[in-house]
Amino acid sequence: MQLRNIVIGVTAMGLVGVASSAFAETWRFGLEETEGSVQYGYAEEFKKLIEEKSDGDVTVQLLPYGTWGSNYSALYDAIQNGAIQIGFGSGFLGGTVPESQLMSLNFVMPNDQLETAKILNSDAFLKSDPWQQSFRKRGLVPLGALPEGYQVWTANKEIRTPEDMKGLQIRVMDNSLLRATYEAYGAAPITIAYGELYSALQQGQAEGNIQPVFAHENMGFYEVQDYMIFADQSQFVANLIGNQDWYEGLSDEQHKMLDSVLGEMVQKGHDIQTQFNSERLDTIKEKSDIKIIHLNEQERDAFRKLAKPVRQTYIDMVGERGKESLNILLDQIDKADSKKSQ
Template sequence: MQLRNIVIAVTALGMVGVASSAFAETWRFGLEETEGSVQYGYAEEFKKLIEEKSGGDITVQLLPYGTWGSSYTALYDAIQNGAIQLGFGSGFLGGTVPESQLMSLNFVMPSDQLKTAKILNSDAFLKSDAWQQSFRERGLVPLGALPEGYQVWTANKEIRTPEDMDGWQVRVMDNSLLRATYEAYGASPITIAYGELYSALQQGQAEGNIQPVFAHENMGFYEVQDYMIFADQAQFVANLFGNLEWYEGLSDEQRQTLETTLDEMVQKGHEIQSQFNSERLDIIKEKGDIKIIELTEEERAQFRELAKPIRQVYVDMVGERGQKALDILLEQGVGSSDQGS
C-alpha cells in the first residue's frame, strides 16, 4: 500500500511537466537533499544541459527531499519500480545496494577532490562489471558519482584523537559500514532521520554530526554545535543511478545525450561543490561562533590506522564483487594518496 501511494504521488507530480509540454518526455530526478544543496545545484545544471541538447524533447523534473516521501528508502523504491527515472543515493543506499557502501570507507579516496570525481566516473570503475552488476541485479544502473565535499564533524567538545571520541554519540546515516567505522574510532554511532537531526542536536539526543560543510550551513546544524572538526577522512559521495528498464529503453540519441551530459557534469559537479562548500563555510564563520579545528597529519594518522581494517569489514559484508570494486579504485591510484597509504 505504501509503495502504491508513492507511485501515485510521484505520477501526480509528473503531470505538471506533461501538461506544460505535451510532446516532451519527462525524466523525474529524485534528490536526497533540499533546494540550496550540492545535489540540487548539480541537478539544475543537468536539467539545463539535457533540455538544451534534446531540443526540448526531454524535460527533467527535479524532486528534492520531501517531495517523494520522508524516507530515503521510498526514493530508492520509486526508482526501482520506475515511478522516478533517476536519482541520487548516498550512505542510506547501502540497504538497497550493499556494495555502494564502498563510498563510505574512510581514508581511501584521494585528497585531490577533482581526482576523486574523475576516478569514480571513469570507465574503468563506473563501467566495470563488478560495479554495474551490483546495481543491475537490483533493477538499477549506475550512471555516475558526485563527490560533495569532505565530511566534517561537529561536536560540543574538542575532538583531536580517537580517545576524544570515546562514547561520543555521533549521528551517522543508516549504514552498517559507517557504524563499524565510528565504533572503531571509539564512538557510539546512532541513526536519526535527517529532517529530525537539528532538534536532536539541540536537545542533546545526539552529541555530534557528520556532514559536508554546505549541509551544516543549509540545515543550520552549526547553530547547535560548538566545534567543527576537519579531519579530511572521507568525502561525501552521492551515487547517481537510474531505473534499469528505463535506461535500456532509451533511444540511441537519448543515451548519447545522457552520456555526453554526464561527462560534462564531472567537472561541473566538482565546481559546484567547491563553490558551495567554500561559500557556506564563510557564512558559518560570519554568522556563528563555532570553533574550527583542523587536525594535523599526526592526529589524522591515528584515525587512519583505525580505519584500515574496515576495508576488510566491507569485503566481508558484501563479498567478492565488493573486493573487485575496491581493487579497481586502488588500481586507479586511490591507494597512493595520502589517505590510502
C-alpha cells in the same frame, strides 16, 4: 491572400509545437537533499543541459527531499519501480545496494577532490562489471558519482584523537559500514532521520554529527554545536542512479546525449560543490562563534590506522563484487598517483 497565408503558417507552427510537446518525455529526478544543496545545484545544471541538448524533447522534473517522502528507502524504491527515472543515492543506499557502501570507507579516496570525481566517473571504475552488476542486480544502473565535499565532524567538545571520540553519540546515516567505522574510532554511532537531526542535536539526543560543510550550514546544524572538526577522512559521495528498464529503453541518440551531459557534469559538479562549501563555510564563520579545528597529519594518521581494517569489514559484509570494486578503485587511485609523480 497574404494575411491568410500568414495565419495558416502560424497555425501550422502552433500545431507542430503541440505535437512536439505531446511527445516530449519527462525524466523525474529524485534528490536526497533540499533546495540550496549541492545535489540540487547539480540537478539544476543537469536539467539545463538535457533540455538544451534534446531540443526540448526531454524535460527534467526536479524532486528535492520531502517531495517524494521523508524515508530515503521510498526514493530508492521509486527509482527501482520506475516511478522516478533517475536520482541520487548516498549512505542510506547501502540498504538497497550493499556494495555502494564502498563510498563510505574512510581514508581511501585521493586528497585531490577533483581527482576523486574523475576516478569515480571513469569508465575503468564506473563501467566495470562488478560495480555495474552490484546495481543492475537490484534493477538500477549507476550513471555517475557526485563527491559533495569532505565530511566534517561537529561536536560539543574538541576532537583531535580517537580518545576524544570515545563514547561520543555521533549521528551517522543508516549504514552498517559507517557504524562499523565510527565504532572503530571509539564512538557510539546512532542513526536519526535527517529532518529530525537539528532538534536531536539541540536537545542532546545526539552529541555529534557528520556532514559536508554546505549541509551543516543549509540545515543550521552548526547553530547547536560548539566545534567543527576537519579530519579529511572521507568525501560525501552521492551515486547517480537510474531505473534499469528506463535506461535500457533509451534510444541510441538519448544514450549519447546522456553520456555527453554526464561527462560535462564531472567538472561542473566539482565546481558546484567547491563553491557551495567555500561560501557556506564563510557564512558559518560570520554567523557563529563555532571553533574550527583542522587535524594535522599525525592526528589524521591515528584515525587512518583504525579505519584501514574496516576495508575487510566491508568485504565481509558485501562479498566478492564489493571486493572487486574496491580493488578496481584502489588500482585507479594508484595509477593516478603514479601519473602525478612522473
